[in-house]
Amino acid sequence: MGNIGLATSGDGLGWNKYAFNPVLTKDLADSTELEVAEASVLKIGNEYKMWYLSTAQYTGPGSETFRIKYATSNDGTNWTRQGYVLRRRDGVGWESEGVLSPTVLYVNGEYKMWYGTRDSVGVGKIGYASSTDGINWNRLLNPVLQTSLSWEGTSVGAPSVYFDGQNYHIYYHAGPIVPYYIGHATSTDGINWTKDANYVLGRGGFAAFDQNMIAAPDVIRVANKLRLYYAGLDTGSVWRVGLAEETAPIPYFSQSDPLWGGNTYDHMDATMADKACALTSAAMVLKYFNITKTPGNPDTGLPPKDLDPGSLNEWLISVNDGSFRNGNTNFASIANMTIKSNELDPTSPKLEYSQSTNLSDIDEELNAGRKPILKLDYSPSTSGLHFVVATGSAESTYNILDPAHADRTTLSPHYQSPIRVDKFEVTNSDFSYLILVVDNTVDIQLLNSNNESVGQVEIEEPYFNQISQTPPEEETLKVLYFKHPPQGNYTLYISSPDNQPYRLDSYIYNQSGEKNLQTNTGVVGLNDTDTIALTVDSSATGSSEIKPLVTFDSLQADVTNAHELGWITNQPTYRTLLAEANAAEKLYNANRKQLAKMALKAMLTELKLLKGKTITEEGYNLLTGDLQSLQETL
Structure with a gap:
């Protein structure tokens, strides 16, 4: 009996199963539902949204066996079923036995779903639908992906899609009758796909956990790594989850690209x-x-x-x-x-x-x-x-x-x-x-x-x-x-x-x-x-x-430096400021701190009067900063 469970991981390698699994079981109020599986989950704002497979009893070729349902949750563990959102369409032969394996993205305010299908002779294809609310879906009439390469055999299915900001990437399983391979294709719109000539992952070798079949890819981009999780079947009847990784390619940008090359660079007079x-x-x-x-x-x-x-x-x-x-x-x-x-x-x-x-x-x-x-x-x-x-x-x-x-x-x-x-x-x-x-x-x-x-x-x-x-x-x-x-x-x-x-x-x-x-x-x-x-x-x-640590010595040195740099343009002004700084120091050394502070305050007032006359802007800023810092430390 199929149920949906939850596991969490800090690194994507070691996983902890939720203690109260499963988080979603078959709906007892739905007499046709045999089991649930193949969940695709998004978190939009504070709400988790799940699209998942609902399986019915198979009664023969052409019977509806696979449906897609929808559920919501505030915490990812307690789910509220919302019912069916996608079922087979009457008269659409490639969907005759139903729709399954949903993968959903939310891009630029629109939900996009890629899903698997099966017809009455067991051939799988991949369809596409879009929605503004994740509940009411508009489907394309024809599949967006089907077999065309020799290694794909008779069926493609179980799509997993990610969007890199420019292109969509789809990973899917394929093979003669049962899935032996995982393929990859790219698209600019999620509808028209260009396949890689060869599969990107095949079955494992002798005695490997995935020696018999590999299926149901689930891809996620983590930093510069692309992680592909998949189901592997050994020579018996045990399914396990495997992981393959790929280092993502680095894109090229030109600083002269017409989209931005003529834009002002930083705050400068340059592009x-x-x-x-x-x-x-x-x-x-x-x-x-x-x-x-x-x-x-x-x-x-x-x-x-x-x-x-x-x-x-x-x-x-x-x-x-x-x-x-x-x-x-x-x-x-x-x-x-x-x-x-x-x-x-x-x-x-x-x-x-x-x-x-x-x-x-x-x-x-x-x-x-x-x-x-x-x-x-x-x-x-x-x-x-x-x-x-x-x-x-x-x-x-x-x-x-x-x-x-x-x-x-x-x-x-x-x-x-x-x-x-x-x-x-x-x-x-x-x-x-x-x-x-x-x-x-x-x-x-x-x-x-x-x-x-x-x-x-x-x-x-x-x-x-x-x-x-x-x-x-x-x-x-x-x-x-x-x-x-x-x-x-x-x-x-x-x-x-x-x-x-x-x-x-x-x-x-x-x-x-x-x-x-x-x-x-x-x-x-x-x-x-x-x-x-x-x-x-x-x-x-x-x-x-x-x-800044300002002392009377550094203040007097800055008065001299300002004069030598031409920031104090008048010799009498230079001598007066130097004498006033020296007098304030003597007051401080005589333990007359309040009088020393008053002398520094008087120098600040004097600087305001001299600014633009015998003291330049640079000299004013330098000495004002010194005097204020020195006042704070006395």
């Missing part, structure tokens, strides 16, 4: 065709992991969209951490996007980002079934970066997908060794990252509480312009990357052998991907190193703090 090599490479990798949607941004009104380089660029523009100030893509922001995509679709994997200058990581990533992004010098003779995706090893080089040049399929001879390996992998736990971005004219060092240097500092040149074929005009930056920073206190030192202004952009992500962004400015010089305290709490609910 995607000019500069979008990094995000286009990332789009290929995201699609490879079966991330099919950008999540949209409620703050800007951007809706979720099918993922491609154009929609990824739109999403990165809509958030405030999508790129660094020179237009270079912030891959950590893309990892953060996958968290939000997962919130919309729990089957969409969450990815964490990491990077390495160890080139052996390329092979390690490829061997693990992942596709790393390679950061390259576009040309040894000019400045500017370029990004490609490594897809496999070739003789003394790597196969690549180049978003700017589709005809460049290998790394060599087109490019030299990569500068960096950018990596994405599936995770459900820790998305914490610390990224510190400064001008290339200054140096940065981050120390932990044990006075140990942490993080990896890299030079971030802007991207090469692929259309004009000219070196970039944007600024080169220095970036410190620190993945999974332990909770604690850190000290950042910013220095330079000569007077240099800087801007520090800080991107701090906690374990759940929540971000803390901050910008600080300053000036450093030969005897003036700026010190910034970072308190990092990278726990799932933690927040972090960035606080």
